[in-house]
Amino acid sequence: MKIRQLAQKGFVLVTAMIFLVIMTLLAVTSIQRATNEEKVSGNIRAQNLAFQAAEAALRFCQKDLEATGPNGRLPLDPGTTKTLSGIPINEYPPANTATSPPPMPTLWSDKTKWTNATSYTLADNTILNVAAQPQCMIENWLFPKPKGGVYYDYVITARAVGSTTTSVVWLQATIRTVPEK
Secondary structure (H helix, E strand, C coil), rough: CCCCCCCCCCCCHHHHHHHHHHHHHHHHHHHHHHHHHHHHHHHHHHHHHHHHHHHHHHHHHHHHHHCCCCHHCCCCCCCCCCCCCCCCEEEEEECCCCCCCCCCCCCHHCHHCCCCCCCCCCCCCCCCCCCCCCCEEEEEEEECCCCCHHHHHHEEEEEECCCCCCCEEEEEEEEEECCCC
């Protein structure tokens, strides 16, 4: 009996190599996708932490401002420059006429203006796991009444960073007070 030898041309080797390349590409794609999802999750966490820190600073300033007023109410007595906790109250003059509204307070919009003289930084370890403690700023916005006098509006702005310095949140609240008659 004669045994025939078949000539092999490497078909199995080529097929195995193609299969190996496909499996490697799938594995690399899966790793890249998992890494990107982890980065996105980290960014969302940092942004949420920044938002919570800004909310805490905003509420702290608001409560301190309200507690500073006579009998714990707003508006503040004219000439009040700081709250009970020492938060500076930045003043804006009223417009000249009742038909001309005063300019919107803009001190908060310039990051370089956030100094100890114009803003307040929450104490160390008030908010954990943040790159820096949140800050808040209060601006007194005097708004003319149609029949004379002014409304005492307060613009409170909070600025906070999350676990990284690239996740920054700014929150703002405006409080309009109407003096009792």
